[in-house]
Amino acid sequence: MTGSKARIALTALVAVATAYPGMGRGGAGTSHGDMMAHLASREGAADNQNLGDLLKIPDGSLSDVGKDVKGILTGSGSPTTSDAASGNLTELGSSDCNADKCCVWQHVAADLMPTFRDDNGCTDPARAAIRLGFHDAAGWSLNTGDLGGADGSIVLAPEEIGRPLNKGLEEIVSQMKTWFAKYKDHGAGMADLIQFAANTATVACPGGPRIKTFVGRKDSSVAAPDGLLPDPKDPADKLIELFGNKTITAPGLAALVGAHTASRQRFFDTSKVNAPQDTTPNIWDVDFYGQTLAGAPAEVVTFPSDTVLSKDPRSAPAFQAFANNAPLWGGAYAKQYLRLSLLGVFNINDLTDCSKALPAGTGVKR
Numbered sequence: 082m083t084g085s086k087a088r089i090a091l092t093a094l095v096a097v098a099t100a101y102p103g104m105g106r107g108g109a110g111t112s113h114g115d116m117m118a119h120l121a122s123r124e125g126a127a128d129n130q131n132l133g134d135l136l137k138i139p140d141g142s143l144s145d146v147g148k149d150v151k152g153i154l155t156g157s158g159s160p161t162t163s164d165a166a167s168g169n170l171t172e173l174g175s176s177d178c179n180a181d182k183c184c185v186w187q188h189v190a191a192d193l194m195p196t197f198r199d200d201n202g203c204t205d206p207a208r209a210a211i212r213l214g215f216h217d218a219a220g221w222s223l224n225t226g227d228l229g230g231a232d233g234s235i236v237l238a239p240e241e242i243g244r245p246l247n248k249g250l251e252e253i254v255s256q257m258k259t260w261f262a263k264y265k266d267h268g269a270g271m272a273d274l275i276q277f278a279a280n281t282a283t284v285a286c287p288g289g290p291r292i293k294t295f296v297g298r299k300d301s302s303v304a305a306p307d308g309l310l311p312d313p314k315d316p317a318d319k320l321i322e323l324f325g326n327k328t329i330t331a332p333g334l335a336a337l338v339g340a341h342t343a344s345r346q347r348f349f350d351t352s353k354v355n356a357p358q359d360t361t362p363n364i365w366d367v368d369f370y371g372q373t374l375a376g377a378p379a380e381v382v383t384f385p386s387d388t389v390l391s392k393d394p395r396s397a398p399a400f401q402a403f404a405n406n407a408p409l410w411g412g413a414y415a416k417q418y419l420r421l422s423l424l425g426v427f428n429i430n431d432l433t434d435c436s437k438a439l440p441a442g443t444g445v446k447r
Contacts, residue, residue, distance in 0.1 A: 129155040130328040132420065133427045146295060147430035153293070153419060160415035161290050162436040173267060185267040186277060186296065186438035192260065193281045194440050202363030203286035203343055209253035211340055214279025214422065216247055217272070220305025221425035222326040229305030230425015231298055233271030236261075238304035246310045249347050272298035276422045280439060283418075286343050287443040288365035288407070290415045294439055295423075295432040313349050313384035317393035320386060327424055329417060331390075335399035336413035337421065338387055342369040346382050356382040365411075370404035 135143070135151050143151065152158030166187055171178040178184035197207035213235065220241070221230030235241045235250070236257050242250060257278070261271050273296040283289040309327075311320055324334045341358040343365055350356065359369040359381060373391045377383045390396045403410035423429055 128330050128333060131155060132328065132423050133425075133429045135429050138430055142430075144430050146432050146434050149293070149434065150295070150419075150423065150429050150432075153416060154423075159412075160293055160419045161412065162293050162439075163291065164437045165291075165439070165441055166437045178267075182268060182296065182433045183435035183438045185264055185269050186294075186435045188267075189260065189264055189269060189274070189277060190281055190438050190440050192263075193278055194285060196256075197282045197285035203282065203289075203365075205345065206253060206256065207282035207285045208343055208345060208362075209250060210275075210278040210282040211343065213250055213253050213257070214276050214282075214418075215337075215340070216250065216310060217275050217305075218421045218424050219311075219327065220309050222306075222309055222323075223328070224326065225306050225309070225425070227425065227427055228303065229309065231272055231276055231422050232301035232305075232425055233273075233275055233298070234301045234303060234305050236271055236275065237300060237302040240304040244307060244310075246312060270296070270298060271300045277435075277438075279418075279422070283340075283365065284440050284442050286363070286365040288411075289343075289442060290365075290411045291436065291439050291442050292415045292419055292422075293434065293436045295429075296435045297428065297432040298426050299428060311386060313386050315386050317386075317389040317396070320390060321393070321395055327421070329420065331393070331395035332399035333413070333417040333420070335390060335396040335403065336410060336417045338390060339367070339369055339403060339410055339414055340418075341384070341387060342366055346384075349384060350382050353380075353382050356380060358382060358384070358387075367403055367405075367407045367410050370400050370410070374400055374404055 131151060131154055135147055135154070138147060140148075149158055153160050166183075170187055170191060171181070171184050173185065173188050197204055197210065217233065217235040218231040220234070221228075235247065236254050241247060242254050257271070257274060260278075261269065261274055264274070276298070277294055277296065280292045280294045284291055309323070311323060315323075320334065321331045329337070343362055344358040345355045345362055346358060347354050357380070359372050360378060361368050372378070372381060373383055373387050391400045399413075403413070426432075
């Protein structure tokens with residue numbers, strides 16, 4: 082797509098935004114999906130591909146979860162939720178708790194949150210949990226079949242954590258093993274634990290969306306194929322092709338890299354260990370987009386991969402749109418991360434919606 086077409090796409094996006102005044106209220110309804118689909122269509126890509134077993138199951142045979150997920154993936158459903166459990170925790174291991182598949186996840190959330198949030202916002206373990214969720218799920222492509230994806234192998238297959246692009250995840254992998262040992266006898270699987278922790282960590286960041294969270298994935302101790310993770314030095318063409326093979330469009334990729342708003346890098350530039358990737362790393366906001374586009378302050382480290390995506394005509398319009406519209410990005414990120422978290426999952430129709438177990442979100446205070 083040429084630069085002129087990119088400008089046309091951005092102009093059209095603004096027009097769509099005007100047509101959906103509810104966007105300004107911070108919700109994450111279908112208007113986000115419409116706007117992202119519009120961006121994707123301008124670059125000739127589809128933002129509504131179905132996944133896993135849902136590709137083969139007739140609509141009449143879909144479970145409630147199957148219908149919900151299919152709706153989200155294809156653009157007619159909301160990827161976020163306000164549904165939350167109320168009252169005191171039911172005792173773990175009790176008959177009442179055992180009767181509710183989501184009960185154990187409420188206990189997991191209560192255990193994770195003191196680690197993931199402090200008085201300043203989200204913490205280093207929260208950042209690591211978000212990254213771990215990405216790296217486990219992203220080990221899949223359309224060419225790998227049922228191998229890889231959100232299957233827990235980044236923890237269960239020792240080979241994976243030794244790969245260079247997973248450097249820095251050793252501590253959170255060790256912590257995941259501790260949490261898994263505590264909750265596995267109560268029905269928590271490793272694949273689900275990784276994705277639940279990533280979504281909990283996102284909520285732990287003030288301003289982070291409550292992404293619908295499903296459990297029941299199948300664990301695997303077989304290492305995901307190598308070479309499926311993005312490198313901070315990758316050019317735009319490689320990144321967009323890599324994620325296209327994961328059913329994620331260039332605008333969708335632009336939405337996902339916004340998670341760098343809560344990131345601190347340690348190994349890309351060793352002269353600036355723990356440098357943030359925007360000036361507000363403890364909260365979930367759109368400063369990352371504006372600062373990447375304009376040139377970040379000296380204390381911020383910007384990956385070359387983010388810079389090239391911010392300039393490429395296939396992803397730049399999304400960067401520009403997100404920089405000025407936090408609700409748009411929140412909904413777009415939620416949809417794309419939900420998609421990512423279901424890559425390589427071939428029993429989506431049998432999953433359970435445990436979104437109610439997520440902690441309550443916290444607004445950004447300036």
